[in-house]
Structures are given as structure tokens and as C-alpha cells.
Amino acid sequence: MALLVQKYGGTSVGSVERIEAVADRVLKHKQQGDDIVVAVSAMSGETNRLIELAKSIQETPDSREMDVLLSTGEQVTIALLSMALMKRGLSAVSYTGSQIRIKTDSAHGKARIEEIDTTRMRADLDAGRVVVVAGFQGADEQGNITTLGRGGSDTTGVALAAALTADECQIYTDVDGVYTTDPRVVDTARRLDKITFEEMLEMASLGSKVLQIRSVEFAGKYQVPLRVLSSFKDGEGTLITTEENDTMEQPAVSGIAFTRDEAKLTLKGVPDIPGVASKILGPISDANIEVDMIVQNVSADGTTDFTFTVHRNDHDKALGILKSIEKELGARDTLTDARIAKVSIVGVGMRSHAGVASTMFKALAEDAINIQLISTSEIKVSVIIDEKYMELAVRALHSAFKLNVSASGVSEV
Amino acid sequence: MALLVQKYGGTSVGSVERIEAVADRVLKHKQQGDDIVVAVSAMSGETNRLIELAKSIQETPDSREMDVLLSTGEQVTIALLSMALMKRGLSAVSYTGSQIRIKTDSAHGKARIEEIDTTRMRADLDAGRVVVVAGFQGADEQGNITTLGRGGSDTTGVALAAALTADECQIYTDVDGVYTTDPRVVDTARRLDKITFEEMLEMASLGSKVLQIRSVEFAGKYQVPLRVLSSFKDGEGTLITTEENDTMEQPAVSGIAFTRDEAKLTLKGVPDIPGVASKILGPISDANIEVDMIVQNVSADGTTDFTFTVHRNDHDKALGILKSIEKELGARDTLTDARIAKVSIVGVGMRSHAGVASTMFKALAEDAINIQLISTSEIKVSVIIDEKYMELAVRALHSAFKLNVSASGVSEV
Numbered sequence: 001m002a003l004l005v006q007k008y009g010g011t012s013v014g015s016v017e018r019i020e021a022v023a024d025r026v027l028k029h030k031q032q033g034d035d036i037v038v039a040v041s042a043m044s045g046e047t048n049r050l051i052e053l054a055k056s057i058q059e060t061p062d063s064r065e066m067d068v069l070l071s072t073g074e075q076v077t078i079a080l081l082s083m084a085l086m087k088r089g090l091s092a093v094s095y096t097g098s099q100i101r102i103k104t105d106s107a108h109g110k111a112r113i114e115e116i117d118t119t120r121m122r123a124d125l126d127a128g129r130v131v132v133v134a135g136f137q138g139a140d141e142q143g144n145i146t147t148l149g150r151g152g153s154d155t156t157g158v159a160l161a162a163a164l165t166a167d168e169c170q171i172y173t174d175v176d177g178v179y180t181t182d183p184r185v186v187d188t189a190r191r192l193d194k195i196t197f198e199e200m201l202e203m204a205s206l207g208s209k210v211l212q213i214r215s216v217e218f219a220g221k222y223q224v225p226l227r228v229l230s231s232f233k234d235g236e237g238t239l240i241t242t243e244e245n246d247t248m249e250q251p252a253v254s255g256i257a258f259t260r261d262e263a264k265l266t267l268k269g270v271p272d273i274p275g276v277a278s279k280i281l282g283p284i285s286d287a288n289i290e291v292d293m294i295v296q297n298v299s300a301d302g303t304t305d306f307t308f309t310v311h312r313n314d315h316d317k318a319l320g321i322l323k324s325i326e327k328e329l330g331a332r333d334t335l336t337d338a339r340i341a342k343v344s345i346v347g348v349g350m351r352s353h354a355g356v357a358s359t360m361f362k363a364l365a366e367d368a369i370n371i372q373l374i375s376t377s378e379i380k381v382s383v384i385i386d387e388k389y390m391e392l393a394v395r396a397l398h399s400a401f402k403l404n405v406s407a408s409g410v411s412e413v
Numbered sequence: 414m415a416l417l418v419q420k421y422g423g424t425s426v427g428s429v430e431r432i433e434a435v436a437d438r439v440l441k442h443k444q445q446g447d448d449i450v451v452a453v454s455a456m457s458g459e460t461n462r463l464i465e466l467a468k469s470i471q472e473t474p475d476s477r478e479m480d481v482l483l484s485t486g487e488q489v490t491i492a493l494l495s496m497a498l499m500k501r502g503l504s505a506v507s508y509t510g511s512q513i514r515i516k517t518d519s520a521h522g523k524a525r526i527e528e529i530d531t532t533r534m535r536a537d538l539d540a541g542r543v544v545v546v547a548g549f550q551g552a553d554e555q556g557n558i559t560t561l562g563r564g565g566s567d568t569t570g571v572a573l574a575a576a577l578t579a580d581e582c583q584i585y586t587d588v589d590g591v592y593t594t595d596p597r598v599v600d601t602a603r604r605l606d607k608i609t610f611e612e613m614l615e616m617a618s619l620g621s622k623v624l625q626i627r628s629v630e631f632a633g634k635y636q637v638p639l640r641v642l643s644s645f646k647d648g649e650g651t652l653i654t655t656e657e658n659d660t661m662e663q664p665a666v667s668g669i670a671f672t673r674d675e676a677k678l679t680l681k682g683v684p685d686i687p688g689v690a691s692k693i694l695g696p697i698s699d700a701n702i703e704v705d706m707i708v709q710n711v712s713a714d715g716t717t718d719f720t721f722t723v724h725r726n727d728h729d730k731a732l733g734i735l736k737s738i739e740k741e742l743g744a745r746d747t748l749t750d751a752r753i754a755k756v757s758i759v760g761v762g763m764r765s766h767a768g769v770a771s772t773m774f775k776a777l778a779e780d781a782i783n784i785q786l787i788s789t790s791e792i793k794v795s796v797i798i799d800e801k802y803m804e805l806a807v808r809a810l811h812s813a814f815k816l817n818v819s820a821s822g823v824s825e826v
Contacts, residue, residue, distance in 0.1 A: 016466065016469045016470055019470065020470070050489070053429065053489070053493060054492070054493065054496060056429045057429055057432065057433070057493055057496045057497050057500065058496040058497070058499065058500050061496050062495065062496055062499050064506075064507075065491075065492040065493075065495045065496050065499075065507055066492070066496075068488060068491060068492040068495075068507050068509070069488070069489055069492035069493065071488070072485035072488045072489050075481060075482070075484075075485045075488070076463070076466070076482055076485050078478075078481060079467070079478040079479070079481040079482035080466060080467065080470055080478075080482065082475065082478045082481075083467060083470045083471040083474050083475055083478050083479075084470050084471070086471060086475050086478075087470065087471050093477075094477075094478055094481050096481070096558075098511065098512075099511075099556050099557075099558075143512050144512075145509075145512075
């Protein structure tokens with residue numbers, strides 16, 4: 001008998017029929033003797049509907065009230081799913097983030113979970129109930145409703161699994177696992193049976209969109225085995241674990257991630273002196289804008305160009321901030337480009353393989369794709385290119401790293 | 414500077430435009446120096462949409478989960494209204510029933526308010542904030558979300574006004590006050606400037622639909638001055654107070670109420686012995702079915718017919734109960750009729766005027782309307798008739814009691 005936390009995303013609960021299908025799946029697991037806690041998202045489309053409503057009233061909706069508004073989405077789902085479970089003769093009970101005491105900080109719209117009180121859930125599980133929890137939301141110390149930001153339902157699932165020391169956190173989504181890259185871009189993309197947290201972190205943060213990055217961080221930190229599965233078809237999905245797969249030779253690159261969600265900002269000709277970087281990024285961070293890549297190269301004339309990327313939604317805000325500090329910094333100009341894409345190769349095997357980066361750059365050069373920025377970590381290499389070459393680059397790299405066939409020619413089961 | 418609690422119903426917040434109009438009205442009152450607490454309903458149509466969703470999953474939705482579901486309706490409204498207020502430069506904060514600690518009992522779907530913690534609201538009002546509270550909902554001792562039943566937002570408004578000892582509770586709705594009867598039925602129906610709680614109670618419970626009965630009970634009990642106003646046009650509305658209007662001669666009848674919401678059930682030929690009534694109504698009450706009229710007449714052969722009315726929605730349930738106890742009671746048969754209407758004349762002046770009932774019966778007889786049941790209280794006389802005669806009866810009575818002109822020929826201002 002296992003304790004499973006299952007998380008179902010927006011498309012998995014997108015209609016009454018889908019909710020019924022989720023209830024069927026939960027029933028199957030209950031019949032196998034598992035204890036189940038379910039975390040759910042808002043029905044697909046609902047969050048966008050609510051955002052539209054808010055924006056039709058306030059251009060930049062108040063963040064506290066936005067959380068009050070958006071949290072209703074999951075609240076609808078937990079009630080409907082609980083009803084569907086009861087209809088199947090199961091005992092079920094729903095909880096909002098506030099009710100189950102998912103305590104978060106007060107950063108509305110991007111709150112972080114601080115603590116989860118498991119008393120009530122444990123009592124429910126002991127009584128044989130399925131516990132249905134609203135994902136994506138919590139409440140701060142003062143009882144204000146908070147949300148974890150979009151995709152935050154994954155984080156809820158993992159946090160619940162960690163708090164309950166569940167045997168597995170299963171993330172049901174509209175894909176049947178983690179692929180070497182997006183199959184919509186490369187039709188020979190292959191599902192991975194296993195992937196490490198580190199790799200998944202790079203894949204997720206780089207836009208693989210399967211899992212929300214913070215949920216993977218969380219899962220890695222608390223060693224929660226995480227499994228990505230399809231809620232539309234049966235299958236084993238992809239297991240995300242701490243164990244590196246050593247039963248077969250580790251391929252150098254596990255997958256290709258990419259995203260169009262970023263924008264690039266460059267301050268031209270800032271003085272090449274200590275403290276400049278923090279003078280630039282301080283105000284950006286104060287405005288709660290997350291920065292992804294940061295690139296600075298030395299320059300000959302005592303000035304340098306400082307480039308960083310942010311989420312495209314934050315482009316205008318970031319540009320406004322740079323414009324306001326440009327003069328004070330002594331910069332020559334601010335240039336921005338939102339028509340960019342980031343493409344990355346990811347793999348723990350990279351650590352022990354030389355020449356991975358050069359294989360990447362060679363493959364891009366062969367298709368005449370110009371590289372605008374480069375950033376590396378131990379297990380990934382990312383480049384920024386013109387967005388119109390994105391698909392081409394992904395296909396070229398997928399093929400260059402032979403991702404369409406299994407490592408050592410062994411088919412994965 | 415007055416402390417006002419304003420309640421806006423579903424049609425008053427039925428669209429973004431309507432919410433903006435409510436915000437304009439609140440702004441006007443704030444500019445006049447009033448402190449404002451607003452209680453709101455779900456946007457019109459939303460509650461029905463949610464009920465449909467639930468019923469498409471569970472024929473009789475679980476009542477706890479139904480409350481979790483329905484309470485999202487008002488939660489959407491409080492967020493949107495708060496945003497609209499902020500857009501106008503006002504400081505505003507929203508609270509769900511749970512957050513503001515509207516403590517209720519655990520009767521899901523028809524919970525009663527037990528206590529309201531005003532600490533947080535007082536602090537907000539002192540800080541100049543408009544407090545926006547979700548109507549219709551609360552939470553029980555264990556933090557389970559409860560709803561007060563449909564129309565319960567009025568009750569929330571009055572309960573807030575009572576807890577805060579507000580100067581007035583203003584109920585904004587789609588009518589501009591309480592009328593002598595429904596103007597859609599009688600075009601000469603006249604708005605009343607004032608009405609007593611007692612009269613309003615009879616009018617509301619009898620189907621005038623302007624105010625929910627429990628809100629009036631509440632207001633009367635805590636002496637909260639209650640005003641019904643239109644959220645669509647300016648005007649003084651109707652003030653509901655404890656003071657009987659003695660500046661002009663009190664008319665015998667203040668208004669004509671009517672409803673089609675009831676069904677009639679009769680147990681034929683039950684033994685006319687002590688304890689029978691409680692044997693019939695005990696199981697009905699245990700099933701949480703509210704009974705309205707109860708009529709029993711002595712019978713000659715040692716048996717009697719026992720008749721009562723319930724809400725039409727409860728007809729099938731009540732019939733099932735009667736059928737199951739029919740034999741044990743020794744009744745001959747159970748007859749029911751859902752095609753009935755109740756028409757009532759209401760007025761505190763009735764107490765000192767003889768002949769009011771006979772005027773009523775005479776007026777109905779002149780139009781050949783047969784009376785099936787009669788029930789009276791100190792300030793009203795109700796009759797049950799065939800529903801097809803309802804409008805005819807209302808018009809006949811409105812005219813018979815000269816309600817289209819003011820008492821003593823004095824026009825009301």
C-alpha cells in the first residue's frame with residue numbers, strides 16, 4: 001500500500017468528462033489499496049477567463065485581489081472532483097489552500113510555500129478518505145489568499161508529497177513523459193524513462209513546459225520521487241530521481257530544451273568598473289523581475305556591454321527601469337530584442353564528455369544560425385538565437401546528439 | 414459621517430460595467446464622508462452555472478462540496494469590485510466569509526450566522542479602507558466553507574451591519590423599493606416609503622422577492638435600519654424600520670404578496686387523535702424540509718384531513734416521506750398539488766381594522782376564484798388558490814384595498 005500524491009493539470013480537469021476520468025483513475029488506485037491525495041489545477045481556460053475579467057477592470061490588477069480571484073479556479077475543481085469521487089462510492093473531502101493550511105509568504109502571485117499542516121490530511125487518510133487539495137494556492141500568516149504563480153499546482157503536489165513523505169508524486173499532464181525535446185518540433189523525439197532532478201531542472205527552466213521548475217527544485221530538495229504521466233493514456237511516464245542511470249552508458253546529452261518566452265536587454269557602453277552589475281540588476285530585482293541569462297564581456301575602451309534576459313512579459317517594465325538609470329550609469333544606449341529564442345542542450349553526462357559544446361556550435365554553424373549569446377552550466381549549454389531559427393536549431397541539435405535513438409543502441413522499455 | 418453597509422445583489426454586479434457602476438456609487442458615498450462596508454453576491458448567472466456543473470457530475474451534489482463550489486461565485490465578485498474601487502483611487506480590501514470570520518453552524522447550504530469578528534474590519538475602516546465582503550457564505554467551527562442558502566447575501570449585509578452597529582444597511586437590488594405588490598402584475602402598484610419589519614417579513618416570506626426573509630428577521634432582531642434601493646437608478650428606496658408610520662392614517666393593508674413556489678400535500682382521513690400532527694411533521698422536519706402553511710379541520714367521522722405546504726423543490730421528498738408513513742398513520746390516501754399559488758394581504762393596520770378578511774374573500778368571490786386553504790396571522794391573511802388565477806387575484810385585491818392611491822389621498826414623496 002503506497003501513499004501517492006497525484007497532481008492533475010488544467011487540461012486533465014478541463015471538462016466534466018475529464019474530471020470523471022480523473023475520478024476513475026483515482027478509484028483504480030484506491031482499489032489497488034493506495035492512499036491518495038489529489039492536487040488539482042483550475043479547469044483549463046478558467047484562469048485566463050478570470051485574468052481577462054480582472055484586466056477589463058484594472059489594467060494592472062492589484063496582486064492581493066488577483067489572488068483572491070484566481071484561487072477560485074482550483075476551488076471549483078476540488079468541489080467537482082470530490083463529487084465525482086463520491087459518486088463512485090469513495091469517501092472524499094476537498095480543501096482550499098487556506099483550509100489545509102498551506103502557509104506561504106506574502107508575495108502575491110508568486111508566493112512560496114513555507115509550511116503545510118498535515119494533521120487534517122492524515123486523519124482523513126486514516127479514515128479512508130481521498131483528500132482533494134486546491135493546487136496553486138495557499139494563505140499567508142494573516143490569512144490572505146496567495147497564489148504560487150502559474151503552473152504552481154505542480155509545486156503544491158510536490159510540497160504535499162514532501163510534507164506527507166509520500167511514496168511518489170505523480171504529475172498527470174497532457175504529455176506522457178519527458179521527451180528528448182518537444183515532439184511537436186522534432187518528430188523523432190523520444191520519451192525518457194528516467195531523468196535526474198538536475199537535468200529536469202534545466203529542462204523545465206528552459207521551457208520544456210512539462211513541469212514547473214519550482215516543483216522540481218522542491219522534489220529534488222526533499223527527495224520526492226516524481227513521475228510525469230499522461231492523464232489521457234496509460235503508461236509508465238518518466239521518473240525523475242536522484243539516481244543517475246548507470247545501468248547503461250550515460251549519453252552526453254539527454255535532451256534539447258527551448259523557449260521563446262524571453263526578451264534580451266543590453267546596456268551599451270557602461271563603464272567597466274566594480275559595482276555596475278549590481279547597480280543595473282538591483283532595481284530590476286526590486287521590481288520583482290526575474291533575470292535569466294546574464295552576459296558581460298570585457299571591452300577595450302574602458303566600457304562594456306551588459307546583457308541580460310527576462311521573461312517577455314517583463315520586457316516593458318525592465319526597459320523602463322533601464323531607461324530611468326541609463327544616464328546615471330553613464331551608459332550610451334539601451335537596446336532590447338524580444339524576437340529571440342533560447343535553445344539549450346542538457347545532460348548530466350556532459351560533465352564527463354569533452355567536446356559537447358563544440359558539437360553544438362558546429363551543428364548550428366552548419367545551418368548558418370548565428371549565436372547571439374552563450375551561457376553554460378555544468379550540465380547544460382544555452383544559446384540565444386533569432387527566434388525564426390528556433391525549430392531549425394532544435395532539429396539540428398537533436399540529430400547531432402543522436403537523441404532519436406537510445407544510448408548504446410539499447411531501446412529503452 | 415455614517416457607517417453604511419451596502420449590499421449589492423447578483424444583477425447589480427452582473428457584468429464588469431455593473432461592477433464599475435457599484436464602484437462609482439461607493440466612491441460617491443466615500444466622498445460624502447461615509448465609511449463603507451460592501452457585501453456582494455455572485456455575478457448573476459454564475460451560481461446557476463456552478464449548480465449545473467455540479468449536477469452534471471452528481472445528481473444530488475454533496476452539500477459540503479456544493480458550498481465549496483458555490484462560494485467561489487462571491488469570491489470572484491469581491492476581487493473584481495475591490496479592483497474597481499482601487500482604480501478610482503480608493504483603498505479597498507476584500508474578504509471571503511472564512512477570512513472575515515463569519516462563523517456559522519455546519520448546516521451546509523442553509524447555514525446560520527453565529528458570530529462575526531469585526532476586529533479586522535474595524536482596523537480597515539479606521540485606515541480609510543472600503544471593506545468588501547463576500548455575501549452568502551461563512552465557515553463553521555472547523556473551517557469548513559458554508560453557504561447561507563440562495564439570497565443569503567442580504568443576510569450577510571444585515572449581519573455585518575448588526576455586528577458593526579452600522580447606521581444603515583442598504584440593500585441595492587434591481588427594484589427601487591418595496592411596492593404594494595409586484596408592478597409586473599399590477600401596473601398601478603406603488604412604492605412604499607416606509608414599511609415595518611413585521612410587514613416586510615410577511616411580504617418577503619410570502620414571495621415579494623425583494624429581500625430574503627432571514628435578513629429581515631435579523632434586521633428586526635438587531636434593530637438595523639434597512640433600506641431597499643435600486644442600483645440602477647437614484648432614489649430613496651423603501652426604509653424598513655421598527656417605527657410604525659403614524660404621521661398619516663395607517664392603511665389597513667400595505668401590500669399584496671404572492672408566490673408560486675409552494676406545493677400542497679394532504680393526508681386524507683388520518684385519525685383525529687392527539688399526536689398525529691407531530692407524527693406527520695416530525696419526519697418532514699427531520700428531512701430538513703421547511704413547512705409553511707399547516708391546516709387541519711375537525712372532521713365528523715373521527716378522522717381528519719391534514720394539509721400543509723412546502724417549497725415546490727421539496728415536493729417529491731415530502732411526498733416520499735408521507736407515502737412511507739401513510740399506512741402506519743392509518744391514513745386513507747396522500748394527495749398533492751403543485752399547481753397552486755399563495756396570495757396574501759399584509760398590513761400592521763389590519764390589527765385595528767375589522768372586516769379586512771371579509772373584504773378579501775368578497776373580492777376573490779366576485780372574480781369566481783375558489784379558495785383552497787386559508788391561514789391568518791395578526792398582520793396578514795393568506796389564501797391558497799389554483800395558480801392560474803394568481804395574477805387575477807392579486808389585481809383584484811390590490812384594487813379592493815385601494816393600494817394604487819396613497820392612504821388618505823396623500824401622495825407619498
